Amino acid sequence: MGKGIPTADAGPTTTGNGDIKHRSKRDQKPRLLLMGLKRSGKTSISNVVFRKMTPSDTIFLDTTTTIQKEATHTFMDFQIWDLPGQIDYLDRSFDAESIFGGVGAMIWVLDALDNYMETVGHLTDTVFHLQQSYPSIKYSVFIHKIDCLTEDLRDDTVRDITQRITDDLYDVGLENPPISYHSTSIFDSSIFEAFSKVMQSLVPQLPVLESLLDTIGASCHFEKVYLFDVISKIYIASDTTSVDLRAYELCSDFINIIVDLSEVYGWHQETDFHEGEQLAALQAHGAESYVNNIKGYTLYLREINRNLSFIAISKDPAFDREKSLIDYNVGMLRDTLLKVLDYV
Template identity: 30%
Template sequence: YDDDTIHLVGGGYDMERLLKRCNAVVYIIDAQDDYTQSVSSLNMIIQSGRRVNPRLRYEVFIHKVDQLSEEEKIETQRNIHNQVRDFFANLNGGTDSWPLTSFGSNPNSQNILINFHLTSIFDHSIFEAFSKVIQKLLPQFNHLEDLLNYLISASNMEQAFLFDIQTKISIATDSSPTNMQMYELCCDMIDLLINMSQIYGRSNSDVVEAIEDDINDDENNESIAKDIDDSTNSYSTSSLSTTSAETSCSSITDAINEPTSNVFDSMSSSVIKLTGGRALYLKEINRHLALVCVLHEKALSKQAIIEYNVNRVKKSILELFHLTHQTSASFVTR
């Protein structure tokens, strides 16, 4: 057992102090290099985390897999997983009393919460992996997922993503399996909209004025809709009023002073028709978030209904983060 973990982070930081304050650790392993030492360092970090923060989550990014075949990818992931598992089995005298488990397990158990992701910078797998990390840590994720489920059901859509504009990370999606190709197209659509808006968009002063109008509208609206349509009314009135929050949660709606695209405002929206009869629909939520939906082109014949439902979802999302921020602030005050 090696208790010297200071060299892993550098700068003289106390590893255990860092792990105690974390909710998740993202550890990157180079799949094209000899990763024996990297796995040993990972085991060392997990050992430290077990002592100070048993509920800490570990996300292992097996990176640079673009040069590996599908069989080599699977074999590399299995090999790394087995090395970590065997280390902790041997540490406990051959009995695996600290089994590895995924995030789907009970977070109150004494298992090591660890996931493995195959990533590369030559596709959007790195964004998808970070999206999964963020979604597991976001306290509002279940409510956001339910809202997006109702949206695609009421608007005849295939899938819906809630993106952070700057990072292209999806902080929420509906419960259907993610189509990687559609995910990549949604990211490209955000880039395209921002690039086009920088050429043809309004001046900065007009954008600031529009943002201030949005804030005033939200403050004056005392009864933000809790439903997408009549079928979602019962869900919204119950779930949004009982949202739990963690102390570390911050309000996205209050982060208006952070640098974002100067051309992304309340009027930002776009529809792109794809080959094969599909289309992408984008609508801003605020300066930091955008809702991107995948739907059949024929569904655009009822675009007025889609826009109405999307606006209901937008207001519910903003209200959800606002309620969470208020709950978190009152908890800190106590």
């Protein structure tokens, strides 16, 4: 029978000999694994992205010794499992199904400042074995702490790591495994950009969403458009033009301002309003805001629902004059998105 697995909460319950008795509803949510060797930065990433910890405070975090589970309650309800790096999960005495069953994506965090030969070996072994039993898992490699390297060394390191992993997997018979690579740091927006790409791989409606955002971007002369998860600042979709991290940071800061203002001045759906028709009209329309002349951009936000917001960046000098038409077009987009995402 499989070994009992150290865990920080109830999780999959086990009998004395390690058999899985049942899974709670919480454990049946889509799962995303954070894996990597000890001290690679997994727990810091989880705390910065999903618990809003200040990056400088992560130096006080202890080494993870049990499976840490973070349940999200945003656009896509899922679990983040932070796995201790000192355990061999490929050991046959472990019950692999209790860890890897139901996993949508696995993120392997690789410390770019460390001797990464060992972790590359562990990663390729893990991917090879999981592909045999769990072929639907998608893999992302976060080449982490990259901000501490010079630009030239950064490019060389990323290139070397990517090539070594590709060669090692080819040698064991995996020519085109579903792996993406991301250079990350918790001290800038790169970690949110990387997580956005991971989450997009789990959104089945992504091609439709991208097509809709391409259309609205072209019709309204937007430079870039996003669908943001308001709480995590992860974007679940964008138009297919290239992402500018500086523009992304502007959008993320804009959401922070709107959220802070909403907590003070916004309406709450559970409040007992006497003017119910006015509230219904506001909810049907979706909250909207825009601001001009932010580093040469106009930022436009439209609420899709309480979890998602549409944000667009414009450099069009005629934005104010054409705003009524933009409002109409984005309103039609909102109605379509609600249908695509099954929120109506």
